[in-house]
Amino acid sequence: MTDKARVLVVDDEPDIRALLQLTLSRMGLGSVLADSLAAARAHLAEGSYALCLTDMRLPDGDGIELIREIQGLPEELPCAMITAHGNVELAVESLKAGAFDFLSKPVDLKALRTLISSAVKGQRQPRERRSRHLLLGDSEPMRRLRGMIAKVSRSQAPIYISGESGTGKELVARLIHQQSMRADGPFVPVNCGALPTELMESELFGHRKGSFTGAVADNPGMFVSADRGTLFLDEVAELPLHMQVKLLRAIQERAVRPVGAPREVSVDARLLSATHKPLEQMVGSGEFRQDLYYRINVIELKVPPLRERRQDLPQLIEHILRQQAGAGALPRLDAAALQALQAYPFPGNVRELENILQRAHTLCEGSVIGREHLQLPDSPPTLPAGPTATGTSAHGAAPTPLEGPLRERTIATPAPADLDQHLEAIERETILQALEAHRWNKTATAKALGISFRALRYRLKKLEME
Ligand SMILES: Nc1ncnc2c1ncn2[C@@H]1O[C@H](COP(=O)(O)OP(=O)(O)OP(=O)(O)O)[C@@H](O)[C@H]1O
Ligand SMILES: [Mg+2]
Incomplete structure (x- = not known):
């Protein structure tokens, strides 16, 4: 069983098969050659391999089919596709089908060796190492x-x-x-x-x-x-x-x-x-x-926003507080504070949660963090523009008092003493509404507002709305 690892080479051109076989043998690897999908399937059925290198076009089908089939096998087998030079769509398609990499023809030997060694090395030591980075959340x-x-x-x-x-x-x-x-x-x-x-x-x-x-x-x-x-x-x-x-x-x-x-x-x-x-x-x-x-x-x-996975909050809170407390006493949140966080929309997501807790920890002095230590903004913050910003808690979270009024933002009553601030609020609100109306497409927004794209970018920067 300890004989050298074998690579399944699937290509209908004898020259390429010979080149690959030679390269593999110089790297101390065996090869099994197939000139069609049918031959490849037969070899797959009877043995196991460290890697499969397949051509795209084969007499009885294409290599992508083979890659898909291999994804369904019980044993993991890394695949790489060899494509005609410059055929990006096919290369991308092969990656989507499950190939771990691709090579373009004419095959560059150095790239080929790199690909082979990373695939074979990856297999020899399956990586089950514990991660230093923790992505928490059981939602x-x-x-x-x-x-x-x-x-x-x-x-x-x-x-x-x-x-x-x-x-x-x-x-x-x-x-x-x-x-x-x-x-x-x-x-x-x-x-x-x-x-x-x-x-x-x-x-x-x-x-x-x-x-x-x-x-x-x-x-x-x-x-x-x-x-x-x-x-x-x-x-x-x-x-x-x-x-x-x-x-x-x-x-x-x-x-x-x-x-x-x-x-x-x-x-x-x-x-x-x-x-x-x-x-x-x-x-x-x-x-x-x-x-x-x-x-x-x-x-x-x-990566989902925090407000769409509120059930992760307790775990995140505990982890962050533990990190911040270090060797000191671990603070805890009282019920009102926890409830306030559960209702908060977190436009800044986990990083904002970290900041809120850091501040609260500093403010609370004792070991219990109350609602007042969180210093959550009274008015609902604006949800950021983003591909996942839905603006509502569509995913099972309870509707919250802070999220309700988000869609009907109103301009703050002006303090007559501060005209600049008042004008700024109007400007901000106008831009925000236009952005929302045009699904955050800045070009369309600028057009609707009758200003240039540059002018819009300038204003967004000035108003710190970027
Ligand atoms: N699921 C999670 N579990 C534990 N910590 C998390 C989790 N998600 C984010 N964090 C922590 O939140 C902070 C922000 O995360 P990170 O920097 O990866 O966010 P980001 O999406 O890159 O933000 P930005 O768009 O602002 O660059 C980090 O301290 C990170 O460790
Ligand atoms: Mg980042």
Whole structure:
């Protein structure tokens, strides 16, 4: 039973089969060759394999069919698809069907070896390690999310993590990395919103010493730093269009060209991305490139807002208080405080809960946190724009006094002494209503308000409504 691991190679071209067989044997792996789907099925029925490499077009069907069938087998078998060069749709389709990666023809030997070793290595040490990061919550949506995380961790597909601000998107990204076969490699988070525009290219793709003023040393860049690991593009919606083009190229070529470097450097990094913005709508309004969107969003994980899983609150509260108390006495919430939190809409989700509890812990002095220590806002806060912002507690949570009036927001009665503030309130309200009416599509909103897109962005920034 301890003979060398075998790879099932499915391709109707004898040259490719020979090339793959040779590469595999040099890596100490055996191969079993099939020239059709039927032959592949027969081999699958009689033996077990460490990996399946399949061509797309086969005389009796296509490789995607085979990949789907393999997903249904009782034993886990990583699959990779070999596609004609540049056929992105098929590559993406194969990832969706369950392939963990794909290669394009002509087969690049280095990429092939990397793919084989990561697949085989991943199998030899199935990863059951306990995670340092805890994604708490036993509600149905969180259980589903954890299941999805476990599933996508096994693949190399790019994952797009969506969800409102503070829901735990970064936590999800870290978990995916940790449970993947890249766990021993680096996890490199990049906050695209925090990179200054002038430095974006060199930060992402690196630069050579002396390539521009201030480049006093070589910088590998985030992509290369994530080699053999995971690159997490956080707030990916913030990338300006010209960087989106460069990013797309880097993903397609699996290579980057550092500023001032003579040639490209190949990179093997898995891509995860996230944003709290409605990326799909940004594609519609031309703010985000559609081709890039398809490339990063092969599989989408939606992180649910806290108000749609209120039953997770007690567990989260206990965990956060425990963390904050450290070695000190563990504070607890009295019934009124707990009830107030159960009714609160949490526009800032788990991060807001952390902040509220931190403040309450500081204010309460004793060991019991009361409602007054929570300092929840009297007026209902505005729910953020977001792909999952439904604005109501549609998922089983009790209707709350704070959520009721959200749809009929009214302008605060003006304090006559403060005209500026009053005007600002009107401006804010007008923009908000227009945004809602146009489903948070800024282009349409600007048009409806009779101002330019730029002017709208400026106002949103000024009013801190971004
Ligand atoms: N399910 C959860 N269990 C435990 N902690 C959580 C959970 N969800 C979020 N957190 C905690 O909440 C905080 C915010 O999470 P995180 O930074 O991942 O959110 P985010 O979605 O990336 O937010 P933003 O959109 O603002 O960047 C972190 O401290 C994280 O550890
Ligand atoms: Mg984040």
